[in-house]
Amino acid sequence: MAIAESTLQKGSGGISVRQRKMLTHAAIFLILVGLWEIGSRTGWLDPLFYPRPTNILRSFWLIYIANGNIWFHLYATMVLVFAGWLAGSILGVGLGALVGFNPLVRRFLKPYVIVLEATPRIAVAPLLIALLGFGAPSKIAIIMLVCFFAPFINTLSGVVNVNEDRLELFRSLGASKMQVLRKLVLPDAIPVIMAGERLALTAALSGALVAEFIQRDEGIGSLILIYTRNLNMASAFACIFTLTIVGFLIFRGMERLDLWIAYWKSETGMKRVGARRARQMKGDI
C-alpha cells in the first residue's frame, strides 16, 4: 500500500507532483519577468512606464536599505489602515447590532442605508477634509466611511437571520433576552461578521491610499505620487509591489484570525478548542 501511494505521489523524475507544480510556476514567472526585462531593454516596452525588473529590484534595495525612506511611510500607512479599520468596524458592528435588534429603527433606517449603499462613498472624501481639515482625523474618517459598510451589513444580517428552531429552543429553556443575545445571536453571527471584517480591511487599505493621494503628506500613497511625478517609475513599482505584499499578508492574517475566532468552522479549530475544553473539564467529569 505504501509503495503504491508513493508511486502515485512521485512524478517520473523522482520529485513529487507538488514540487513539479511549484517548479512550473517558478519557470513561468521567470520567463515573464525575463520577457519584461528584455522588452524594456530593447525599447519594445517604453522603459519610462515599464521600468526594467532589475531596476525595480534596485529601487527595493534603495528605498528599504540604502535610503530606508519607505519605512516611515509604510508605518504611517499601516497605522492609518488599522486605525481606520478599527474605527469603521466598531461603527459598523455597533450600528449593525443596534439596527438588527430594533425592528423599529430598522424600518426607519432602511431607506438611508440603501441611499448610502448606492452612493460611491469615496466621493464624500473632499467634504470630510473640508469638515475636519487636513491630517489624521479626516484620513481616518475617509477610511471609516469606506470600510464600515461590510461589517454593518453583515452584522445586521447575522443578527436578524437567527435560526428559528434555535430561538424556540432558547425560549423553551426560559432564556432571558440577554442570554439569547450572548449565547445564541452573537456566536451565531460571528462567522458572517468576520467575513465582513475581511472585506473591510481590504477596503481600508484602498481607502488609506486614496486619503494619502488627496493629502500628499505621508504614507505609501503620497510616496507613489511623488515617485510618479518625478518619473521614478521603478521606485513607484517597488511601492506598488510593497502594497501587494501588505495586501497579501493582511488577507492571510485575517484568514488566520477567522479560523481562530470562528474555530467551529474548521477541523483544526474544532480539534484545538475541543482539546482545550477537555483539559478544562478533566477534573469534573
Add this chain to the structure above:
Amino acid sequence: MDGAGSVQKMSGSVVGAQRLGKTFGDGSVVALEDATFDIRPGSFVSLVGPSGCGKSTMLRLIAGLIGKSSGELMVHGKSVEGPRTDVGMMFQKATLLDWRTAIENVLLPTEVSRTVTKADRKHAADLLRMVGLKDFLFAYPSQLSGGMQQRVALARLLQTGVDLLLLDEPFGALDEFTRERLNVELMRIVTELKSTTLFVTHNIAEAIFLADQVFVMTPRPGRIAQIVEVPFDRPRPLSIQTSPEFNALVAEVRDILGEDH
C-alpha cells in the same frame, strides 16, 4: 400500572386536559378539538395520526409555546399560561449549537437557569455516556452523525431534570436502523428515569412499540379518536413486534384511523 390512571383524579396526573381546543387564524382553522385525557406519572404516551391531526399542536400547547383557544389544560396540577421550564421538548432537528462541544450543548439548559457547577458537568458527562456517546463528549455537532446529534439533544433534554418529556418525531429524520436503535435506547432510559413521556409519530408500529397508551388522532378537525392501552411491560424487546398481540393492536389502530392507513 394499568387501571391506576382511572382511579387517579386529575390532580394526580402529570398532564390533564378537559375539552382542550386550539384554533388558528380567525378561528376557522381547527387544529385541535375537544381533547380530554389524563396522563399518569411515569407513563409513555404515543400520539399517532396523519399530518393535520393536531398531534404537534397538542405538544406545543402542553409546552406552553402556544396558547389554548378553549377548554382546560393542567400540567403538574397548574394551568398552562406560557412557556414553562418544567417540561422538556425535543424535535426532529437536533438544534445543537455549532460552536459548542457535545457536553457544552448538554449543559446549555443548566447554564440558562443558573451557574454551572462541577456536579452539573459530571451529570452531563454521565448523560452523554448513557446515550452512548462516551467517546464524543468534546466533539462538535458538525463532527457527529445525525443519529449522534439526536443523542446529544436527548442528553440535553434529560439534563434539564424535568420529568415530563415532549418528543416531536425526534428520530423522524433518521434512517430506519438508527431510528429503531434509538427507540430501544429511549425506552430503556425513560423507563429507568421514570419520566413521563409524550411521543409524537406517524408510524403506527413505533407508536405501539414504545407506549403504554396510544392516542390515536384523526384530522379535520384534529381530535383524539380513541385511546388504546398497550398491555406489554417496558422495556420490551424489538421482537415483540412480531407477536400476534402486537399485530392485533396495529390492526386496531389502523382500523380507527380509517382506510387512508
